[in-house]
Amino acid sequence: MAYQALYRKWRPRTFDSVVGQEDITNTLKNAIKRGTISHAFLFAGPRGTGKTSCAKIFAKALNCTNLQDGEPCNECANCLAADKGAMPDIMEIDAASNNGVDEIREIRDKVKYAPTQGKYKVYIIDEVHMLSMGAFNALLKTLEEPPEHVVFILATTELQKVPATIISRTQRYNFKRIAQADLEQRMKYILDQEQIKYEDKALAVIAQVADGGMRDALSILDQLLSYEKDTVNYDDALQITGFAAKEKIEEILLALLEKDAAKALTLAQAELQNGATSKNILDELIDMATNALLVVKADGQNKSNFLSADFVQQIATIPAQRYFQLIAAANDALNDLRYTNQQQIPLEVFLVASTNEQQSGAALPAAASSPAALTTGKNGDLQAEITALKKQVVDLTEKFSKLSSQPRSNSRDQVYHIDSASAPVKKTSQANSIVEKPKKKPRVRNTKRANEQNRKQVYHVLENATKHDLIALKDVWPDLQSVLSVSQRALLDVLQPVAASPDQVVMKCKYTLWFENASADDDFLTKLTSEIAKFTKHDYEIVLVPDEDWLKVRKDFLQTHGKELLAKKKEGASHEPAGESIETANDEVVQKAKDLFGDAVNIKD
Template identity: 45%
Template structure:
């Protein structure tokens, strides 16, 4: 007899032999036992998960002459005829090649004839989503009210393409991807029965490559057996699937995490020289990134789940890398995987991905130090706030004990060092106000949120209580809500340098930054206007003698309106 592929030889003949679909098979068996046979079923799920096999088993079971607990006996004339594909009452139709209206009309005309041998006439329509719109419409009425002796079983891998009107007329069963453990168990069973030796890691490689499909797993196993002369070895499984060993992937990722770009690219070159597939490599890399994330958050979960094992050499990096870095790495790898679908230069994309991963680690500091510094600075701010709260509570307590006195007799509490009003650089502020415009201030406020995003978490937290209040092409004034944050910002030269660099980057200029307390800003602005007014009056007095005629619009008012807008300025006569 001619050689048959493993997936054909080991096709399940009973519900009990179906792997990984216990819910579906148990429901179908119960419907047969209770004689609750529906007129139409819809089997949906990934390829190679047992949809067509279950449809044929169900067709045998409902027509079997001697069923046992809802299972076909596989010995009666009906069961043997179905197994040998010679029972005319079980009709298999491939919708991919018979998707026209005429084929469906032919079915609609023939369903009225009773079965010749069996109890039910069963129509199995595979890949039903390939039917045309007209074919679906022709099937609707027949599918809704077929004769009592007809059962339709529709199978599809793309349920989203099946019209809702069809789905609503059927009993829907969702077939799941088969777990790697179940795939491996079935392959072990087959190899043991065939008395073929194997390496356990090789079966795990095949299970991962099969992506939840039993047919794919057996097809790959068939290839490995042919390639390796009746022995399933890890090397042969890697060659056939295009996957890389855990040792090779660990060496590659170790070089990436250590920012050794030359070594990482050499590992990539070696993998391609051994014929590894780019898609499988990137999928494996994403799996290991995922395992590192789980290792960071729940090492016990990694051990309990049936995932690809995390090599011991990579486990220390789970503590060194930040969660944000791993998220970005997974995003980079997934982007590359999407790009590969439209390209034939897989090696180029993987090399670019390697460079991106290394540069990410070089640009972003390792998490622990930066986070600890941010927490330390934030804790300093919290401690200062707590000190102020305690002082206020003490003052309230003293007032309650002594009784509320008149304002004249209540002694004002002394200002502590952090409450003292900070020194103001009036000259720098006046220079900004002299050239400030509303347009410059609007431009700065527009980029201010983006500027803060460029700062570290600690510095961003400090600057969140500040805002630009005046701007000129040469400088801007930033007002702080609290005096102690202003003091901290004035003492932090790194913060001021970062602010200036980011501001100059966004505004494309060389502007300086002047810091001021928010409560002091209105008085400073008013003082500047008064000084400006006095200077203008002096200039007018020197230029012209005093007359009874009052100027129509003093220059100081025009300049104030230019700075702050006409809606804010109110002119009152003395």
């Protein structure tokens, strides 16, 4: 007969043989004895904790003809057929490979037929979270109101992926991880039945690696038996699992507590050469430090967790805060392992950092810090720095108030802004912005002089606007996104170049609020001017204008300069009167000209 893996050979056949899930098995047994069988069950929990085994035992018990206190007899024809997988009324479906709508529809069509051999037709759907949303929807109505002879048992390791509509139609049972002691006890029972010798320390290592999963524990045990068939010994368990010897971990922990980095590194490197992994060493150190902390706090109880005779005496005088530091630092190192291929480096960095005399207490949890400690040491210096910074803020605020009341001096290179209310001028020095950040100054509003100066500046751009300059600016516009910061890119998104002359460019802003933000952000304007010059190999001054004012400014310009510009067009000049219209035959400009000058206008291509 072919060899059968231990986890298959020793799969539980009764509820009493299921390990670590007594609450669930007792509930299922009582439901069978009392005849209160629900139509749908949902078994959820980590892998290898008995979900599928309980589903099979429950399905077998529902169809058993000779129940024994809620347990299947395992002797009747139905039980024997169920154990062999030949029971026609018990159907196991793997949702990972049968997750479509068609498979569920087939189940829905067949549930109406009565069972052929037993009392119930039982559908066990394993890994039910793998079903598609369409399959879940197809299952909903049948799952809620199936025929009286049908029972659904759904099993999943990822409950969060199961729709709430499915969960609400079932009785949910949450399987928990199996305790390490229960895992060891079950492995001892199996090895005794198989008449194989073993060491208790080896089984403890296997149980720790299994992390609460019985199937994982038996798989590792099976692997160990393949390595050495006659016995299960401690050294082989360490070799197969990649764990370090417990006594070596105790030595490393003592070296860390004594802040002996050289000894800790030497011991850890030796264990790595013997086959241990960095992750397992860190896991064992965390487990050992936690146990040591509990022993210190519990006045020396549970000393049997340690192998060294004098280990408890050596750690008795270590303060609890030291353990908190080690555990926090080890957890950080475990997290770093996920982001590097050099698995040894985070371990070595942890060993050196945790033995550093000047290690800060930042890694301590909040519970480990007392209120008195927060007012001593470096915190006193921190309070002094905060006081000094507050004073600097007050001084800068006073200086800013004084400077903002002084008149603004003009400079050679300027950026002009059109205010959304009355289009006044605001000038910012580009030359000075390289050396010193310009100060924000109040804008001049509702003055006739400022309005005239501003319109002259805008008209100057429109009079000399060219198609070539505007196309050049629009071509580099996407490139500007890659060199600006996130906040600056947000401002750039609401700006659009609408007219450009050989030395200036008019940009309209979509929203008044963003126009004000852009106008006040001298750093942004300086950066934008500089980047435009880099990409276009040409210097442009920037004129900002709100979108709502741009149409009025352009219309006024056409009214006052329309005839002159039309004359230039007839002569073949390359200037564009409305910068937003970069093509000669722009319909909008043509319509504007007709509105202004009537039928006297002749348009020639």
